[in-house]
Amino acid sequence: MNLIIELARGMLSRRRRQTLVSVTGVALGVAFFIAIAALMRGFQTYFVNQIIDVAPHITIKDETRTPPAQAAELAAATGAVEVHGVKPRDRIRGIRAAGDKLALLEAMDGVAAAPVLSGQALLRYGSRDVSSVITGIEPARHARVSNIEKDMIAGRLEDLRSTANGIVIGEALAFRLGAGLGDTITAVSPQGVALSMKIVGLFRTGIQNVDQSYGYALLKVAQVLQDRPNVVNQILVRLADVTQAERLARQIEARFGDRSESWEEQNANILTVFVIQNAIMYSVTGAILLVAAFGIYNIISTVVYEKTRDIAILKSLGFTEADIQRLFLVQGIIAGILGALLGCLLGALMIEALAQVRFGLETPSGNDRFILARDWRVYVAGSLFAVMAAGIAAVIPARRASRLDPVQIVRGAA
Known part of the structure; x- marks a missing residue:
């Protein structure tokens, strides 16, 4: 496995410009995901805290x-009975x-x-x-x-x-x-x-x-x-x-x-809006990461095309199809990990930059800046999604590389 990792690193380092572009694309996707999630979650947490702060958690009402x-419903409990226009007692x-x-x-x-x-x-x-x-x-x-x-x-x-x-x-x-x-x-x-x-x-x-x-x-x-x-x-x-x-x-x-209403039931409409907001946020940032994943797909496909003779040599030395597939899959994962690490750093810097923005408005809380949520789980989620997208993008070219016939490659070269 160490040999495969070393070969993957060497192939990526020989195409530094393309690798840098792909890693940067993944990093920007992760950074935007972290920054937008911090904004959304910060606002939502603040709003929910304000609701919980002012309103009781459960309200029991006299109804x-x-x-x-x-009486008609009780008399025919299993029948098709519908009552309209009953005056409240x-x-x-x-x-x-x-x-x-x-x-x-x-x-x-x-x-x-x-x-x-x-x-x-x-x-x-x-x-x-x-x-x-x-x-x-x-x-x-x-x-x-x-x-x-x-x-x-x-x-x-x-x-x-x-x-x-x-x-x-x-x-x-x-x-x-x-x-x-x-x-x-x-x-x-x-x-x-x-x-x-x-x-x-x-x-x-x-x-x-x-x-x-x-x-x-x-x-x-x-x-x-x-x-x-x-x-x-x-x-x-x-x-x-x-x-x-x-x-x-x-x-x-x-x-x-x-009748007993929890704070979630009383604010169900607002909480539904938050769900829609989160869906939009994950869709937009997910699209950015998918675009970055296509860059990784392009890089590995190009490497497979250019390294066909090297693949034939590796197979003749005893590398199996699984080894070849693992070699190119590792390249995609390495690019994803590098992009995720760089993206976490950029995301943290973007959050700190947003935290310095002031609106100059008078607010009841006294805070006239962005309300940001600094949650480590957002970093983990963005990094995992980036690595998964990079790995999936590398699967197709990796499978193509593993199926190359070394005999046909050598004959074609001759």
């Missing part, structure tokens, strides 16, 4: 996923036995839960009216299921307890109202209840929809505002391992009967 079976909204369900959830390992009452309200300050969503919370419990505390730019969630009818709202919502910290606004619910509420805190999550429309008050205050005493319409759940959210949501829904 069922499917309407209850009707009137019932008291709210999660039943919320306290018992909270106790069961909090008894699980790595699970934190908090009750909330969320409802629409019209916030009024002077002559300005802004529609918003007011969420009633228990600050101590809510701090365990949400990272809203770290997004506070003024005040604390605990200030809700020390102030009568206190409210914490998004910075953008306060700007829309024209109000600031310490101002008193009026909240009016759809039930006609009006409360004077004092702004005791401001937050900025970086998600416009949240910052412009959401506010937090004590759970008891929200229940008074919505005229729904002792009612909870959601239970928010946060997990130590976010990857278990979908599985646990299905278990909770099967046990309690209440």
Whole structure:
């Protein structure tokens, strides 16, 4: 095997220009793959982290996923029955036995839960009216299921307890109202209840929809505002391992009967877009590597054509067809490995160059540069694909070389 590697290296070194072009093509393909993957994965990871950061991992709602079976469906369970236009049954909204369900959830390992009452309200300050969503919370419990505390730019969630009818709202919502910290606004619910509420805190999550429309008050205050005493319409759940959210949501829904949505289900459309983005990225960079592989195919085909007499001599010395095939296959793999190594170096340099680009924009996170993911697995994936493409490109000329008849070559030369 050492002799075959040495022969392959010698054949490639005698055609340095063509070899350099092929290796450079593979290197550029790997480098672009690494750089684009770092951009895409960095953005996707940042976006998912923002979603996980702001939203709970599981939301239990006071509704069922499917309407209850009707009498006709129950009477003919195995028959072809279809029911339309059924009026929903009137019932008291709210999660039943919320306290018992909270106790069961909090008894699980790595699970934190908090009750909330969320409802629409019209916030009024002077002559300005802004529609918003007011969420009633228990600050101590809510701090365990949400990272809203770290997004506070003024005040604390605990200030809700020390102030009568206190409210914490998004910075953008306060700007829309024209109000600031310490101002008193009026909240009016759809039930006609009006409360004077004092702004005791401001937050900025970086998600416009949240910052412009959401506010937090004590759970008891929200229940008074919505005229729904002792009612909870959601239970928010946060997990130590976010990857278990979908599985646990299905278990909770099967046990309690209440609709339970994981963060993946709530953001399924966005995650689908990420899958399409990744498919486009791999297709484009894969095409670059395939083009580079054709360069390797061209080089080895030329070597086979030029080295027919050498192949005849090697066979006459006892080299088998498998040895000849291995000789040219090794040449392709060597070119792929060299291109992969050079590509990893170029990819790392491209990432560092992209990291220096500044946009001069004000962002909520304070980062006005590209968000890049430096993941070693991207380097491994790009290198493996490059070596595989180079090896496959070398197979056809290698097989052709192994089938050459040394007798015919010698006769043709004579």
